[in-house]
Each structure stands twice: as C-alpha cells, then as structure tokens.
Amino acid sequence: MKQPVLTMTRRETFSASHRLHNPTLSDEENARIFGKCNSPNGHGHNYVVEVTVKGPVDEKTGMVMDLVELKKAVEEAIMKPLDHKNIDKDVEYFRNGVVSTTENVTVFIWNQLKNYTKELLHEVKVFETEKNIFSYRGDIL
Numbered sequence: 001m002k003q004p005v006l007t008m009t010r011r012e013t014f015s016a017s018h019r020l021h022n023p024t025l026s027d028e029e030n031a032r033i034f035g036k037c038n039s040p041n042g043h044g045h046n047y048v049v050e051v052t053v054k055g056p057v058d059e060k061t062g063m064v065m066d067l068v069e070l071k072k073a074v075e076e077a078i079m080k081p082l083d084h085k086n087i088d089k090d091v092e093y094f095r096n097g098v099v100s101t102t103e104n105v106t107v108f109i110w111n112q113l114k115n116y117t118k119e120l121l122h123e124v125k126v127f128e129t130e131k132n133i134f135s136y137r138g139d140i141l
C-alpha cells in the first residue's frame with residue numbers, strides 16, 4: 001500500500017580544529033589563498049550538523065527510520081571521528097592533503113553516514129559558523 005514519504009532530521013554539534021592548507025602549494029601561496037585560516041597553529045569551530053533522511057512511513061512501525069538508529073549513526077559517523085579532534089591530523093581522510101574546508105567535511109560526513117543509513121540518507125547540512133552553511137545531497141558533477 002502507498003505510504004506518505006517524510007524527511008526526518010537529527011541535529012548534532014561537534015567541536016574540532018583545523019587549518020586550511022594545501023601541501024602541494026608553497027607556504028606563500030597557502031597564506032595568500034587561505035589568509036587567517038592558514039595560520040600555523042590552526043583554529044576551531046563548533047560545527048552544527050543536520051542529518052536528514054527521507055523515506056516512506058513503515059506501516060508496521062510508523063517510522064521512516066528509528067530515531068535511536070539515526071542517533072547511533074550520527075555517533076559513529078560524526079561524533080567518534082570528528083568531535084574534539086584536529087581534522088587535519090586525526091582524520092585519515094584529511095591526512096593525505098584533502099583541504100579541511102567545510103565542503104570536504106560535509107562530503108566526508110555524507111560518505112560516513114551512508115554506511116549506516118543506506119538509501120534513506122537525503123541531505124547533510126553543516127553550519128561552520130552561524131553565517132557559513134553548506135549542504136550536500138550526494139550530487140557529483
């Protein structure tokens with residue numbers, strides 16, 4: 001029987017430090033491109049993440065997805081790898097020169113979450129600050 005399709009969103013905050021730096025460029029080029037965000041000792045953010053899944057309401061459970069499962073997914077895919085970490089040094093994905101912009105952090109979170117939410121994952125939105133917001137739905141150009 002056809003079921004209504006809803007989105008559901010879980011919001012979480014993690015604190016992490018980073019430095020915008022591309023190791024393939026010179027120090028001068030990095031300073032010119034990234035400015036204050038390239039300062040040698042890095043800086044931090046309290047990132048706010050909104051994870052949205054989308055799917056039909058299951059007839060038996062009345063759920064799109066169990067919030068307990070979504071909470072577990074956020075813990076495993078976001079909090080464990082990123083909270084209170086230095087993104088450039090502590091996260092394997094960023095150790096080999098991927099610049100820790102919020103664009104790349106958002107894609108990293110999407111890829112991690114796919115392991116737990118499968119085809120229900122609809123969007124990952126990351127607020128680097130209250131004014132700088134990035135969202136990803138899996139599109140590749």
Ligand SMILES: CC(=O)C(=O)[C@H]1CNc2nc(N)[nH]c(=O)c2N1
Binds near residue numbers: 037100101102
């Ligand atoms: C502000 C900051 O602390 C940053 O790290 C900013 C600097 N600019 C910038 N631009 C983007 N397109 N994406 C970013 O993640 C970013 N971080």
Ligand SMILES: O=P(O)(O)OP(=O)(O)OP(=O)(O)O
Binds near residue numbers: 129130131132
């Ligand atoms: O540059 P920041 O880290 O202070 O973050 P912001 O949200 O870009 O601040 P603003 O745009 O007010 O400089």
Ligand SMILES: [Zn+2]
Binds near residue numbers: 018037043044045
């Ligand atoms: Zn920053």
